[in-house]
Amino acid sequence: MTRSPRVCIVIPTYNEVENIRGLLGGLREVLESRGFGDFEIIVVDDDSPDGTWRAVLEESARDSRVKLVRRVGVRGLGSAIVEGLGRCSSDYSIVMDADFQHPLGVVPRLVEEALRNNADIVVASRYSPGGSIRGWSFLRRIVSLGALALAYTLVGESRRTRDPISGFFLVKKGVSLEGVNGASYKVLLEILAANPQAKVVDVPYVFERRLKGSSKLGFRDTIDYLIQVLSISRMARFALIGLTGIPVNLGVMALLLSLGAPVDIASLTGIEASVAWNYTLHELWTFKYKFRGGFASATSRYVGYHMSVLAGLATQYATMRSFYTLLGVNPLLGQLAGIVLGFLVNFLLSRGLVWRRAY
Numbered sequence: 001m002t003r004s005p006r007v008c009i010v011i012p013t014y015n016e017v018e019n020i021r022g023l024l025g026g027l028r029e030v031l032e033s034r035g036f037g038d039f040e041i042i043v044v045d046d047d048s049p050d051g052t053w054r055a056v057l058e059e060s061a062r063d064s065r066v067k068l069v070r071r072v073g074v075r076g077l078g079s080a081i082v083e084g085l086g087r088c089s090s091d092y093s094i095v096m097d098a099d100f101q102h103p104l105g106v107v108p109r110l111v112e113e114a115l116r117n118n119a120d121i122v123v124a125s126r127y128s129p130g131g132s133i134r135g136w137s138f139l140r141r142i143v144s145l146g147a148l149a150l151a152y153t154l155v156g157e158s159r160r161t162r163d164p165i166s167g168f169f170l171v172k173k174g175v176s177l178e179g180v181n182g183a184s185y186k187v188l189l190e191i192l193a194a195n196p197q198a199k200v201v202d203v204p205y206v207f208e209r210r211l212k213g214s215s216k217l218g219f220r221d222t223i224d225y226l227i228q229v230l231s232i233s234r235m236a237r238f239a240l241i242g243l244t245g246i247p248v249n250l251g252v253m254a255l256l257l258s259l260g261a262p263v264d265i266a267s268l269t270g271i272e273a274s275v276a277w278n279y280t281l282h283e284l285w286t287f288k289y290k291f292r293g294g295f296a297s298a299t300s301r302y303v304g305y306h307m308s309v310l311a312g313l314a315t316q317y318a319t320m321r322s323f324y325t326l327l328g329v330n331p332l333l334g335q336l337a338g339i340v341l342g343f344l345v346n347f348l349l350s351r352g353l354v355w356r357r358a359y
């Protein structure tokens with residue numbers, strides 16, 4: 001008979017004293033009844049003023065499978081989750097909230113689905129058919145759908161699940177947490193981006209009303225999320241680096257002009273300097289290329305990147321020309337549309353061809 005897998009549940013808490021005892025008891029019951037008695041529960045509490053950590057300590061004295069990580073002087077849901085995951089050594093780690101919004105009965109289902117599909121990541125999903133959300137205001141639904149749309153647009157790896165911003169998910173041992181730092185509370189999104197090859201499966205569920213206590217999330221968390229999505233997104237990095245190329249281009253040109261170089265030489269050198277600058281930063285940051293394949297392939301990527309830049313510029317011109325000639329659009333507007341389309345062409349060619357095997 002195969003042994004049942006070891007499961008580690010990570011529960012971040014802040015002022016959840018009214019919920020935590022019931023949650024720990026309920027989890028114990030549901031896991032044991034479904035044959036997953038070999039578990040540990042790691043509660044990561046940020047020194048809650050209501051004494052949540054004390055309640056956990058009492059529980060862990062009764063049941064050694066319950067463990068407390070009490071962080072003093074630190075606050076943050078994302079970093080608490082990452083800290084908890086880092087302490088799990090089980091076959092499967094599950095992250096869930098303490099306020100009963102994530103129904104306990106779904107926890108064993110996540111493990112069962114992981115086993116059945118040999119999945120690396122199982123997402124408890126509110127947005128899959130059969131899943132839903134109870135008790136949210138119209139505004140909160142809109143904000144959540146906005147966050148989802150942003151993730152789908154900017155982080156390609158997020159499209160493997162219906163709910164990449166879920167706070168309720170399972171990761172199999174071996175899934176990489178490299179670079180995952182919990183800068184915002186949507187840790188799943190970071191994990192998906194760090195593991196493009198991982199097999200992802202969804203389990204629909206109904207997100208319930210908070211049982212007791214109050215929400216800890218606010219406007220600041222939305223801003224943190226925006227920053228995080230932008231920093232994970234390769235497209236956003238690509239655009240940002242493109243912008244930094246402008247001062248390099250102009251700076252080199254100005255320097256050469258001041259040294260008395262002819263205008264054409266100064267301009268072309270400025271252009272080449274910015275392309276070289278962008279290329280280097282794309283290697284190091286956008287695509288985090290590990291410099292596999294030696295000098296020859298780095299050179300071919302450099303040449304390939306030039307082609308991709310040229311294709312972007314040609315797209316710019318062709319867009320302006322066709323908008324102007326065929327539709328009579330103002331040439332400046334056409335040029336602006338060309339800049340957007342040209343950027344996309346450059347990005348897609350760079351990602352799809354030049355740095356294809358980089359990640």
Ligand SMILES: Nc1nc2c(ncn2[C@@H]2O[C@H](COP(=O)(O)OP(=O)(O)OP(=O)(O)O)[C@@H](O)[C@H]2O)c(=O)[nH]1
Nearest residue numbers: 012013014044046076077080097098210215216217
């Ligand atoms: N360790 C730690 N846990 C936190 C922190 N902020 C929130 N949590 C916990 O993270 C989980 C999710 O936080 P909630 O406030 O419930 O967020 P939410 O579910 O989006 O909001 P509600 O729907 O209003 O409950 C809960 O278990 C919280 O106790 C924090 O700064 N540190």
Ligand SMILES: [Mg+2]
Nearest residue numbers: 097099101210
């Ligand atoms: Mg909650």
